[in-house]
Amino acid sequence: MLSDEIKRLHELHQAGALSDAEYEQAKARILSGASTVSLSKEPSFKESTSSERISFDQHRDDLLSGLRRSRVDRWLGGVCGGLARTYGLESWVWRLIFALFVLTFGFGVVIYLLLWVFIPEE
Known part of the structure; x- marks a missing residue:
């Protein structure tokens, strides 16, 4: 179970869903056993990605305009x-x-x- 969670964290990190700092924090939480990390990082990743995408689109539009x-x-x-x-x-x-x-x-x-x-x- 622990290895599955670490493997899932690694996959999220490799996919770019987690930054290096987030990956290390989540890994430390799992290894310390302080809390079982629910890997529901994906919804917040989608939200941050959409806001980053909007920011990128606005920046691109500013450059083109x-x-x-x-x-x-x-x-x-x-x-x-x-x-x-x-x-x-x-x-x-x-x-x-x-x-x-x-x-x-x-x-x-x-x-x-x-x-x-x-x-x-x-």
Whole structure:
């Protein structure tokens, strides 16, 4: 029974449902026999995951809503300049990334054109 509970804790920890600290605390409680840990950690994990997911979605929306094509730092459409301002990388790095995508995968031009069309100008 004890090994089953520890095994279940380990599975939850491996799945990411328990942080390292939570795993160690629950394991210590089981081993000390202070209380039988009901492994009902899963519902609170689902709740925290949904709130973390909402937070991530809001952060992503904030990053995308602030994305604008640059009028000043541009070679073609200002996409790389806008990406540079929004994400903190230099615009030449974004140009290099697009060039590498064009040379290696061939779809860098398509991505650039889609961004040019769908990202509004500042």
